[in-house]
Amino acid sequence: QQQVKQSPQSLIVQKxxxxxxxxxxxxxxxxxxxxxxxFPGKGPxxxxxxxxxxxxxxxxxxxxxxxxxxxxxxxxxxxxxxxxSATYFCAAQTGANNLFFGTGTRLTVIP
Amino acid sequence: xxGVMQNPRHLVRRRGQEARLRCSxxxxxxxxxxxxxxxxxxxxxxxxxxxxxIIDESGMPKERFSAEFPxxxxxxLRIQQVVRGDSAAYFCxxxxxxxxxxxxxFFGEGSRLxxx
Numbered sequence: 001q002q003q004v005k006q007s008p009q010s011l012i013v014q015k016x017x018x019x020x021x022x023x024x025x026x027x028x029x030x031x032x033x034x035x036x037x038x039f040p041g042k043g044p045x046x047x048x049x050x051x052x053x054x055x056x057x058x059x060x061x062x063x064x065x066x067x068x069x070x071x072x073x074x075x076x077x078x079x080x081x082x083x084x085s086a087t088y089f090c091a092a093q094t095g096a097n098n099l100f101f102g103t104g105t106r107l108t109v110i111p
Numbered sequence: 112x113x114g115v116m117q118n119p120r121h122l123v124r125r126r127g128q129e130a131r132l133r134c135s136x137x138x139x140x141x142x143x144x145x146x147x148x149x150x151x152x153x154x155x156x157x158x159x160x161x162x163x164x165i166i167d168e169s170g171m172p173k174e175r176f177s178a179e180f181p182x183x184x185x186x187x188l189r190i191q192q193v194v195r196g197d198s199a200a201y202f203c204x205x206x207x208x209x210x211x212x213x214x215x216x217f218f219g220e221g222s223r224l225x226x227x
Contacts, residue, residue, distance in 0.1 A: 006153070034216075043115070043202050043218030044154065089153055098144065098167060099216060103153040 003027060004092050006102025013109050019077040021105045023090035026071065030092040034099070035064065035075050038087045047088070048075070080109045113138065115219035116185075117203050123225045130190040130197070132222040136205030143186040144216070145178060148200040157201075160186055193226045200224075 005024045013019045023033075034049035050057045050064040050073065057064045063076040077084055090102040116135040124130050136143050141162050146154040156170040160180035171178065175193075180186040190197055200221045 036218075041220070043204075043220045045218065046215045098156040098159055098170070100156070101146075101153040104151075 002103070003100035004090055004102040006090050006105060008105060009103070010106045011108070013080045013107065015080060015082060015109055015111050017080050017109075019075075019080045019084065019107055019109070021075045021088055021090070021107070022072065023074065023092075023102050024070075024072045025092050025100075027092070027094065028071070029094040030100075032093045033064070033066065033073050034091050034093075035062075036089045036091060036101075038089065038104075040086075044089060077107075080107075082109045082111055085109050115140075115203055115205050115217050117201075117219035117222050119222060120220065121223050121225070123227060124193050125227050126194055127192050130193050130224055130226075132188040132190075132201050132203075132224070133185040134188070134203030134205075134219060135185040136203075137207075137217050140205035140207050140217070142206045143180050144204045144206075145186075145188050146202045146204065148202060148221070150199075154202065157188070190224070193224070195226045198224055198226045 007022050035047045036044035037047045038044040048059050048062050050066050052068050055066050061078045066073045085108050087104045087106050089104050091099045093099045115137055118133050143160045145157040148154050158171050158178045159167040163182050175191045177189045200223045202218050202221045204216045204218045
């Protein structure tokens with residue numbers, strides 16, 4: 001059973017465009033929602049994270065939007081660059097328990 | 112400050128052999144997690160360990176897989192009698208504290224197991 005559902009599976013965006021990746025969850029006990037970025041051959045690295053007490057968090061070109069009532073959250077990458085091409089994973093966690101990851105979105109930013 | 116170190120980076124085994132994957136957490140981190148990543152899939156939690164203790168092994172297959180994190184030395188994920196379905200990338204991650212959501216989970220670069 002997939003605890004966190006992620007879409008799309010792959011995404012192609014023009015340089016300068018906005019990349020949007022969506023995730024949904026069912027477990028209302030989740031209280032921490034990070035996004036991880038993974039380049040080929042590398043391990044995932046934390047990109048940005050949010051807690052459900054806020055609806056949005058922005059760090060540079062990366063923004064998480066969080067809709068608690070809909071149990072959805074999304075990652076927006078503004079002014080997407082070829083260097084942003086990577087696989088992005090959303091995740092969710094409750095307390096000290098393990099992190100549940102989405103299935104990933106492979107983003108390609110074309111010049 | 113070295114990050115999470117995993118070795119070997121690549122491992123090839125024949126069916127029936129044993130695979131041992133090692134993970135040294137970041138300095139000062141005493142909590143280790145192992146994840147498995149299959150091609151085109153996300154990361155699946157396997158096991159969470161602290162020094163000399165297995166805290167949560169709910170994601171570990173019941174047979175052939177075991178993990179340890181001794182008082183001294185790296186954490187080891189051991190797969191006995193490997194089968195082709197074990198071919199995957201195995202990632203180790205570490206944190207300083209027990210609650211992952213109180214801090215960042217740092218991942219190693221993974222060990223890629225290929226079973227022939």
